[in-house]
Amino acid sequence: MTTLSIAVADGAVVAKRNLIKIKRVPDVLVWVLMSPIMFVLLFAYVFGGAIDPGGGVNYREFLMAGIFAQTAIFGATFTGAGMAEDMQKGIIDRFRSLPMSRSAVLVGRTASDIVYNVLSLAIMSLTGLLIGWRIRGSLGDALLAFLLLVLLGYAFSWVLGYVGLLVPSPEVINNASFMVIMPLTFVSNAFVPLESFPAALRPFVEWNPVSAVTQAARDLFGNTSPAIPVPDVWSMRNPILYTLIWIVAIIAVFLPLAVAQYQRTASR
Amino acid sequence: MSAVIRASGLVKHYGEVRALDGLDLSVERGQVLGLLGPNGAGKTTSVRILATLLDADAGDAEVAGYDVRTQTDEVRRVIGLSGQYAAVDEHLTGFENLDMVGRLYRLGRARARVRARELLERFDLAAAGDRPVKTYSGGMRRRLDLAGSLVADPQVLFLDEPTTGLDPRSRTGMWEVIRELVDRGTTLLLTTQYLEEADRLADEIIVIDHGREIARGSADQLKAQVGGERVELVVAQRTDLLTARSLLAEFAVGEITVDEHGNGLGAPVAGGAGVLMQVLRRLDDADIEVLDIALRRPTLDDVFLALTGHVAEPDAAPRKGEGDEGDRLRPDLAAVAVAHEEELA
Ligand SMILES: Nc1ncnc2c1ncn2[C@@H]1O[C@H](COP(=O)(O)OP(=O)(O)OP(=O)(O)O)[C@@H](O)[C@H]1O
Ligand SMILES: [Mg+2]
Numbered sequence: 001m002t003t004l005s006i007a008v009a010d011g012a013v014v015a016k017r018n019l020i021k022i023k024r025v026p027d028v029l030v031w032v033l034m035s036p037i038m039f040v041l042l043f044a045y046v047f048g049g050a051i052d053p054g055g056g057v058n059y060r061e062f063l064m065a066g067i068f069a070q071t072a073i074f075g076a077t078f079t080g081a082g083m084a085e086d087m088q089k090g091i092i093d094r095f096r097s098l099p100m101s102r103s104a105v106l107v108g109r110t111a112s113d114i115v116y117n118v119l120s121l122a123i124m125s126l127t128g129l130l131i132g133w134r135i136r137g138s139l140g141d142a143l144l145a146f147l148l149l150v151l152l153g154y155a156f157s158w159v160l161g162y163v164g165l166l167v168p169s170p171e172v173i174n175n176a177s178f179m180v181i182m183p184l185t186f187v188s189n190a191f192v193p194l195e196s197f198p199a200a201l202r203p204f205v206e207w208n209p210v211s212a213v214t215q216a217a218r219d220l221f222g223n224t225s226p227a228i229p230v231p232d233v234w235s236m237r238n239p240i241l242y243t244l245i246w247i248v249a250i251i252a253v254f255l256p257l258a259v260a261q262y263q264r265t266a267s268r
Numbered sequence: 269m270s271a272v273i274r275a276s277g278l279v280k281h282y283g284e285v286r287a288l289d290g291l292d293l294s295v296e297r298g299q300v301l302g303l304l305g306p307n308g309a310g311k312t313t314s315v316r317i318l319a320t321l322l323d324a325d326a327g328d329a330e331v332a333g334y335d336v337r338t339q340t341d342e343v344r345r346v347i348g349l350s351g352q353y354a355a356v357d358e359h360l361t362g363f364e365n366l367d368m369v370g371r372l373y374r375l376g377r378a379r380a381r382v383r384a385r386e387l388l389e390r391f392d393l394a395a396a397g398d399r400p401v402k403t404y405s406g407g408m409r410r411r412l413d414l415a416g417s418l419v420a421d422p423q424v425l426f427l428d429e430p431t432t433g434l435d436p437r438s439r440t441g442m443w444e445v446i447r448e449l450v451d452r453g454t455t456l457l458l459t460t461q462y463l464e465e466a467d468r469l470a471d472e473i474i475v476i477d478h479g480r481e482i483a484r485g486s487a488d489q490l491k492a493q494v495g496g497e498r499v500e501l502v503v504a505q506r507t508d509l510l511t512a513r514s515l516l517a518e519f520a521v522g523e524i525t526v527d528e529h530g531n532g533l534g535a536p537v538a539g540g541a542g543v544l545m546q547v548l549r550r551l552d553d554a555d556i557e558v559l560d561i562a563l564r565r566p567t568l569d570d571v572f573l574a575l576t577g578h579v580a581e582p583d584a585a586p587r588k589g590e591g592d593e594g595d596r597l598r599p600d601l602a603a604v605a606v607a608h609e610e611e612l613a
Contacts (some may be wrong), residue, residue: 013371024400094416096321097345100372228612256613 007101014095014108018082019115026074032078033145035068036071036124043067043130043191053193055227065145065217066190068121068154072153073148074182079157080173081163082109085267103259115250117153121146136222145220148243155250156181161170162258163264190214193232206233209246270333270423272297272455273318282478287313289479290326291377294490295457295472300450302470304461304572310479311459312352315428318457319349336546350607352429354413355399362388362412363397363552366419373420387415391445395449407438414445425449427458431465443468463572464589476576482575491566492577493574496521498564499547509533515550521541 024027086092086105095105111171125133128221135142150171163176174241187201187212205211218224235242270547271294280288288310295301303311316322318329321339328335334342349355356365363384370380374423388397391411401409414430430446431439446469450456460466466473475483475490483490499519503512511524512533516524520535527533537543544563 002389009374010372013368016356017360021357065337090351090353090355090356091357092347092355093321093351093353094413097319097344097347097349097351097355097417098369098372099341099492104372107366145301159494 003101003109004079005093007103007107010101010104012105014104016108018108018112018250019023021216022112022115024108029116030119030120032075033123036067036120037127039067039071040064040124040127040131047191051192053228054252055225057223057225057228058132060128060132061134062218063191064124064128064212065221065223066185067128067216068124068149069147069152069188069190069214070185071074072117072149072213073119073156073185073210075113075120075153076156076160077173077177077181078116079109079113080160080164080167080177081170082113083161084128084167084170085174087165088169102253102263104263106161106255106258110161114150114154117150121149131187132224134157135162137220140149141220141222145217148213148216148240151247152209152243155197155247155254157252158254158258160262161255165261184208185210188214194227194236201231207233207235207242212239212246216243236239270297271295271330273331273457275314275318275327275328275329278314278324278329279326280322283583286403286479288327290327291476291479291481291529292475293457295455295483297455298450298451299471300456300458300469302466302473303457303476304463304466304473305459306461306475308478308571309476311476312428312471312477314352314476315349315457315459319426320344322350330540333457345417345420346422347415347426348417348420349426350367350414350417350428350430351412352432354409356409356412358402360548361398362401362404362408362415365401365412366415368455369416375420381486383419387418389413390539392441404432407435408584410434411438411442414442418449422454424455425457426546427456427578430459431460433464437442439465475572480589483571484487485565493571496536496538497540497564498534498563499537499561500532500545501547501561502530502532502559506531506560511554512551512556515556518550519547530582537563564591 012017040063043063047063048059051059051062053059083106086109092105101107160173160177164170164173167173167176188205188208189211194202194205194211212235215236217228219239230236273293273295275294278291279286279290287308291310291314293301293303293314303314305311314323317324317337318331319338320343324339329335330336331343332346334346336343342475360368363477366384366387367380370383372378373380375383385394385397388394391414393408393415393428396404396408398600401412404412410430410433414427417425417427427446434442443465446456450469458466458468458469470487472486473479473484473490483493485493499516501512501516503509506528509528509531509604513524513526516533516535519537519539520539522536524533524535537547541563544561547556548561551561
């Protein structure tokens, strides 16, 4: 077997173990599913009246792609907390005494966290539909949008998986991810139109991957209007391609970093 | 003969602490090596290095001919490890834990399942096999962990304090299981703080303290190092203690120990059963009522005391994942130690 197929096979075994845990400790799942509902309702009703995306687009329609993006990326926090927790548990010694793939624990963890992400995106979609969000494009486009969101969330899982191996305890992860992900999602077009940012922040917003995936999802869901101008920057004109580049780049950098760190952390 | 486990000059630092300070060891095929030492002696550190979980700062080690530093996968394929703290997943059932390990050894789906059930049966966990490990007692976890280390029928086994925290019955059960494995040809490195355990299971014992070897040999050789047999007796009346002591002094070839609380006396003697008879006769002549008297061969406890200058003390603080540590010393020896201290004071 090749290194890759071994990593996938062993990763699947570890992912199965993580999924069993989701089933056995459903409290976590409940919170994972509740918080996106809360987010949708809060933003829709608190900011709904104050923010006008323009072009006759309803704010709730405008909002959904942004909330999807934020949730998909925040989901990576679970990967970080999960890794940090695993490293403290006795089971890691068992894993390390087995002739299994070095990347399996990370591969399994990032894979099983996709389940969290898919579930919360599903719940949010239902909530969105209830408060008036509509998919106005084709079903294929909508699925592509969800796929992009899940893939970007998966890429961020590798970032936080790496961070999870660096921190001394799982408690630190929430704060660490908050510090990074909050600015990333708020200084983007996820919740407010791009034009509303001051000129100094504009370049950051325009090249922010969160803006790109939001823009891509908005286009694919048909939640935009020709009346809303798309800024004349490459990232916003080609949001799907730009998002894919980020996904590949993040994984290319953080997968090897995380695997190397796993080796180091585990042999302390 | 070829050594299956071989290490030389192992050194490991943790900051200022020298956890290992140049340890050498080797174990022949099918043999059992006992690493015996008090808390912090470096037992776990040695096992983790040999089982590829930790890199040594200096020295080198091989298991089944593979270098533990550079050929970790090869080493991991032939070893089983049951560490000091049970390496099991709380949220999985016993079956799921073993099944997972089997899959990770690539036994295949069907084989992994069969093997998991077999091991549950063998370790008396069949009834609890489908309950989450969270609900297991300390002893059950320990057994499950040992089962986990045996999934792939390893030829080399590392057991780090396999019976710590077990009640006497589970401990005896564990010893039986270990003996069986060794009888079938498994090479075993075992660490323990229980002197009796090393005595029972190990072919060779290395006593370590502060990361260094302080003695090695078979249990008998080690016992011989601290001298021959002892007469130990308990008098009925405390008032007889001093008289008995002076009678005993005629036969003693070394220091006499006194346990004032238990009315006990002990002395190293030479001459075997004959001496015992004489002591008894003299006591009888002096009208001293004796509750108990015996000729005792030295135990590893004595060896330990003699070598390290301290008894193997139980931890002050309970360690995670373990229940009652149990009595690490037999009461008589603890009493001797107390008597020593009183004499010094
Ligand atoms: N991760 C660590 N960080 C710092 N010091 C450590 C670490 N692990 C072990 N030590 C120190 O190294 C020494 C040897 O520890 P080790 O765990 O090998 O002892 P041990 O013989 O297994 O003891 P015990 O009977 O308590 O299990 C101790 O002084 C211990 O404090
Ligand atoms: Mg130890």
